[in-house]
Amino acid sequence: MKQLFSLFFILFNVALLNAQKIYVTDTEAWADVKVYVTDTEAWADLVVYIEDSEAWATGNKGLWYFTDTEAWADKKVYFTDTEAWADLVIYYTDTKAWAGWKKISKKYLLE
Numbered sequence: 001m002k003q004l005f006s007l008f009f010i011l012f013n014v015a016l017l018n019a020q021k022i023y024v025t026d027t028e029a030w031a032d033v034k035v036y037v038t039d040t041e042a043w044a045d046l047v048v049y050i051e052d053s054e055a056w057a058t059g060n061k062g063l064w065y066f067t068d069t070e071a072w073a074d075k076k077v078y079f080t081d082t083e084a085w086a087d088l089v090i091y092y093t094d095t096k097a098w099a100g101w102k103k104i105s106k107k108y109l110l111e
Contacts (some may be wrong), residue, residue: 007022011064011100013106016018016091017026017031018062019048019059020058020059020061020062020063020065020066020074020075020110021054021064021065021066021067021072021073021074021075021076021103022058022064022065022066022067022073022075022077023066023067023068023069023070023073023075023076023077024076024078024079025065025070025075025077026078027078027080028055028080029030030076031076031077031078031079032076032077032109033075033077033078033088033109033110034077034078034079034080034085034086034087034088035078035079035080035086035087035089035090036079036080036081036082036083036085036086036088036089036090037079037089037090037091037092038083038089038091039059039091039092040092040093041102043089043091044089044091044102044103045064045088045089045090045101045102045103045106046088046089046090046091046100046101046110047062047090047091047092047093047098047099047100047101047102048061048063048090048091048092048093048099048101049062049092049093049095049096049099050064050065050066050092050099051063051065051066051096053087054067054079060101060107060110061100061101061110062099062100062101063096063099069082074084074110075110076089078101087109088109088110094098
């Protein structure tokens with residue numbers, strides 16, 4: 001029983017470490033990831049659904065919550081107008097079930 005509790009505790013904390021609370025910075029040098037937003041889902045590395053509550057923005061699966069407080073963010077992003085300068089290309093969706101990685105090789109950018 002003690003081992004089961006320990007395993008649950010570890011898995012729960014790992015899930016929290018991968019939460020996707022995002023802070024948007026105006027300074028490229030301060031960003032963890034440079035992001036370009038595309039209008040075409042097929043060109044995206046990640047399909048993003050914006051959550052209204054940070055409680056639902058867990059895991060590295062495209063469920064983002066934007067925070068106004070840098071200290072609370074898991075990742076700082078800078079939005080660029082030039083796709084060639086971006087580390088990550090995203091597409092916004094209105095359907096939560098469609099959120100997720102299209103290019104798994106870039107998943108490490110938000111871990």
